[in-house]
Amino acid sequence: MAENDVVVIAERVVGGHPDVTFELLGKAKEIASALGGEVHCLVVGSPEGHECLGASDHLHLVEGEHLWPYNPHAWESAVSALLTQIKPRLVLASTGTVGIDLCGALAAQSGSMLASYVVDLSVEGSTLMAVAQLYGGKLMAECDLGDGPAFVTAIPGSFASQATRVDGVANATSHAHEAAEVRMRHVALTEPEKTGVDITSEELLVSVGRGIGSQSNIDLAQELAEVLGAGLSASRPVIDQGWLPKAHQVGKSGKKVKPKIYLALGISGAPEHLEGMRQAELIIACNTDATAPIFEVAHYGTTADLFDLVPEILDLIGG
Amino acid sequence: MKIVVAMRQIADLVEELEVDASGADIDREFVKFVSNEWDEAALEEALCLKEAHGGEVVVVGVDDVDFDQTLFGALAKGADRAVKLDCGFEGWMPTAVRAEILARWLREESFDLVLTGVQAADDLDGQLAGVLGARLGLPHAAVVVGLEPDGSGFKVTQELGGGVTLTSHATGPLVLGIQAARQAPRYVPISRIRQAMSAGGIEVVEVEAPSARAPKVTRLFAPEAKGRAEMLGDKPSEVAARIVELIRAKGVSVS
Numbered sequence: 001m002a003e004n005d006v007v008v009i010a011e012r013v014v015g016g017h018p019d020v021t022f023e024l025l026g027k028a029k030e031i032a033s034a035l036g037g038e039v040h041c042l043v044v045g046s047p048e049g050h051e052c053l054g055a056s057d058h059l060h061l062v063e064g065e066h067l068w069p070y071n072p073h074a075w076e077s078a079v080s081a082l083l084t085q086i087k088p089r090l091v092l093a094s095t096g097t098v099g100i101d102l103c104g105a106l107a108a109q110s111g112s113m114l115a116s117y118v119v120d121l122s123v124e125g126s127t128l129m130a131v132a133q134l135y136g137g138k139l140m141a142e143c144d145l146g147d148g149p150a151f152v153t154a155i156p157g158s159f160a161s162q163a164t165r166v167d168g169v170a171n172a173t174s175h176a177h178e179a180a181e182v183r184m185r186h187v188a189l190t191e192p193e194k195t196g197v198d199i200t201s202e203e204l205l206v207s208v209g210r211g212i213g214s215q216s217n218i219d220l221a222q223e224l225a226e227v228l229g230a231g232l233s234a235s236r237p238v239i240d241q242g243w244l245p246k247a248h249q250v251g252k253s254g255k256k257v258k259p260k261i262y263l264a265l266g267i268s269g270a271p272e273h274l275e276g277m278r279q280a281e282l283i284i285a286c287n288t289d290a291t292a293p294i295f296e297v298a299h300y301g302t303t304a305d306l307f308d309l310v311p312e313i314l315d316l317i318g319g
Numbered sequence: 320m321k322i323v324v325a326m327r328q329i330a331d332l333v334e335e336l337e338v339d340a341s342g343a344d345i346d347r348e349f350v351k352f353v354s355n356e357w358d359e360a361a362l363e364e365a366l367c368l369k370e371a372h373g374g375e376v377v378v379v380g381v382d383d384v385d386f387d388q389t390l391f392g393a394l395a396k397g398a399d400r401a402v403k404l405d406c407g408f409e410g411w412m413p414t415a416v417r418a419e420i421l422a423r424w425l426r427e428e429s430f431d432l433v434l435t436g437v438q439a440a441d442d443l444d445g446q447l448a449g450v451l452g453a454r455l456g457l458p459h460a461a462v463v464v465g466l467e468p469d470g471s472g473f474k475v476t477q478e479l480g481g482g483v484t485l486t487s488h489a490t491g492p493l494v495l496g497i498q499a500a501r502q503a504p505r506y507v508p509i510s511r512i513r514q515a516m517s518a519g520g521i522e523v524v525e526v527e528a529p530s531a532r533a534p535k536v537t538r539l540f541a542p543e544a545k546g547r548a549e550m551l552g553d554k555p556s557e558v559a560a561r562i563v564e565l566i567r568a569k570g571v572s573v574s
């Protein structure tokens with residue numbers, strides 16, 4: 001029944017297994033049961049901590065030279081070899097670095113269908129249907145992935161997770177992988193520097209996006225943060241422009257924050273940003289574009305211009 | 320060192336995007352198309368590498384609305400060649416099709432690196448670097464934030480999420496999806512773009528659009544307003560008062 005099996009690629013590259021792997025396992029079980037197949041989980045490189053992946057029917061532990069720490073080239077060859085054996089109907093990963101590295105290439109090599117930025121997935125008859133979030137979250141695309149083999153990369157946080165953290169693995173198989181040719185070798189894995197700034201411990205965050213316009217305007221947001229006794233955080237473009245140091249970045253490649261209040265100024269609400277702040281207790285968003293996706297997750301919103309709004313708040317609290 | 324930068328146009332996300340009559344694509348008639356911001360980062364990284372180590376930068380892409388503007392911008396910034404692959408395609412182009420068109424052209428060129436943006440906002444069937452890498456049979460990596468020539472190859476740094484980065488040594492040629500360049504994309508005055516335009520210099524190559532497997536979009540729609548924000552209006556003084564009230568109500572002390 002392999003042709004109805006579902007594979008989840010475990011994306012642990014450091015620390016413990018990330019939440020998204022459990023979200024994918026939950027979805028994989030649902031899809032596999034609709035198709036009448038089973039769930040496989042691929043753990044590549046280091047088997048450490050695999051015991052919590054018991055929600056899968058088959059756990060594959062792949063070890064070999066160059067597979068740990070993460071090596072995109074060696075992982076691709078290892079995963080490709082296993083998929084050739086398993087011949088699954090569906091392979092699930094996330095839209096993080098590992099999923100992006102592997103799925104496009106593996107789908108292209110095998111001539112399989114691929115859908116990315118997926119937030120929902122279901123089976124209709126013999127067809128897989130996906131909903132993907134496109135255009136920075138402004139539009140959703142419902143699409144038909146056909147009845148053949150498919151790869152899906154899902155946006156983290158799309159499927160429920162906790163139910164599938166199951167201890168105890170019934171069916172684990174070890175595989176030794178020998179890469180034919182290694183054109184990428186490990187040099188270094190670097191964890192984030194510890195700086196004095198810790199935006200994750202703030203109760204209130206004033207967060208600025210590209211709408212802030214320039215480095216000099218950061219001062220205005222800084223002033224607001226000081227007057228409110230808040231921390232100052234930012235979206236990725238603000239960091240990439242060099243307007244604020246990396247320690248202030250919220251999102252997929254920055255910090256995950258859960259403040260009591262998150263005041264988003266000039267942030268559109270791209271999925272990679274939402275990944276880092278959607279769990280804030282209260283989200284207030286200021287964005288001149290009424291169709292900005294940030295309003296989908298914010299509790300309160302305004303289309304006022306941030307350069308009109310911020311001075312008014314400063315006036316009110318005697319800045 | 321010869322660096323090819325694959326660039327493309329994308330609907331400007333600052334604008335309102337409407338769905339066309341088919342219900343399965345954006346209405347391309349009224350939307351503005353701009354250069355993909357991550358491709359601009361890839362171009363910047365290529366230009367910085369050339370400035371530091373010498374070499375040639377060739378920009379290439381499949382023709383699309385206002386793509387000439389992007390190519391002239393790249394030439395004005397310092398690219399040596401700009402190539403437009405014209406296949407008369409209209410509408411949404413799957414990554415698989417774009418990758419195949421680029422791969423056919425690249426197979427006839429020699430190069431050390433292909434750089435492209437880590438993603439584009441309509442990459443429904445996957446991000447270009449990996450798909451193109453596979454078509455060319457080359458090593459590839461995504462979410463790249465650092466790149467340096469190193470002996471016989473390159474040192475490539477990728478972000479793995481949560482601030483963790485991974486550096487690998489790779490022997491070329493390579494295909495990389497650039498997340499951020501070493502510096503923000505440079506600004507080029509409009510006068511220099513005009514100069515590039517009057518000098519011409521875009522090479523046009525007629526190509527065929529191949530077919531490829533890609534998801535069939537059955538419906539494109541704005542997200543259903545599930546937990547949509549309660550709007551506080553747009554009068555700054557009133558909104559400011561409500562925001563201060565909300566902050567206080569949450570028990571966060573402000574002076």
Ligand SMILES: Cc1cc2nc3c(=O)[nH]c(=O)nc-3n(C[C@H](O)[C@H](O)[C@H](O)COP(=O)(O)OP(=O)(O)OC[C@H]3O[C@@H](n4cnc5c(N)ncnc54)[C@H](O)[C@@H]3O)c2cc1C
Pocket residue numbers: 096097136208209210211212234235236237238249250251252253254255265266267268269270271272273276286287288289292304305306307333437438462498
């Ligand atoms: C692998 C990967 C990882 C990523 N990781 C992260 C991450 O960790 N964090 C992150 O943030 N992004 C991340 N991104 C980038 C993400 O895709 C978006 O590009 C980014 O979040 C957009 O930032 P923004 O909202 O500030 O900018 P934009 O999307 O440009 O939005 C700016 C907004 O400001 C509004 N605006 C403009 N002027 C004003 C004004 N005067 N007043 C009010 N509003 C105004 C505009 O309407 C617009 O909506 C990542 C991307 C990738 C591919």
